[in-house]
Amino acid sequence: MKIAAIVSRKGREFETVDERSSLAEAVDVMHRKAIGSVGVATGRGAIISGLVSQQELTSAIALHGADALSRPVADFMRKPVLSCRCDDNAADVMHVMTRERCRHAVVWNAAGTIAGLVSLGDLVAALLEEARLEAGVLRDLARSRLLAMPG
Structure with missing residues (x-):
């Protein structure tokens, strides 16, 4: 399955905050939009x-407290930002x-602009759905062959 199919299904929204924004502002955006990262x-x-995800938030508070x-x-x-292409x-x-222990990747399209963001959960869900579909096709194929066999 291609990343483009996942981005098309989940949407192309990608929220950002300015690098000078406070961590609290980033948390507010994540909370209001019910998303895991910005x-x-x-x-x-432009760049x-x-x-910033929940992972960075918890590390920041653990190291520096509420400040x-x-x-x-x-x-x-x-x-650097983990990224991939459509x-x-x-x-x-x-x-x-999984290797980089990162839960989000920015998706870039062929034109070099941001196409969206995918999470590890998005990928797992899409690959599980694909596996279920393949299993169903194989099951149907096996049933049709069994029914076609001379009895």
């Missing part, structure tokens, strides 16, 4: 310099995400 943009959103919330997201963002294979991207 991109950290530099220069009017994605990092990602972390008033500091810039750039202090805590994950960088034509990448979902299983390959999932393998990289």
Whole structure:
């Protein structure tokens, strides 16, 4: 399964905050939009310099306490940003995400613009759905062959 199919199904929204925004502002966006991460943009959103997710949030608070919330997201963002392309294979991207211990990847299209964001959960769900579909097709094929056999 290609990443493009997953992005098409889940939507192309990609929320960002400016690198000078406080961690609290990033948390507010994540809460309001019910999402697990936001991109950290530099220069009017032209460049994605990092990602802030629940993982970075908990690390920031563990290391700096509540004071972390008033500091810039750039202090805590994950960088470099894990990214993939629309034509990448979902299983390959999932393998990289697991190896890098990263739950989100920015998706770029062929034109070099952001196509969306995928999470590890998105990939697992899509690959499970694909496996269920394949199992159903194989089961139907086996049934039809059994019914066609002379009895």
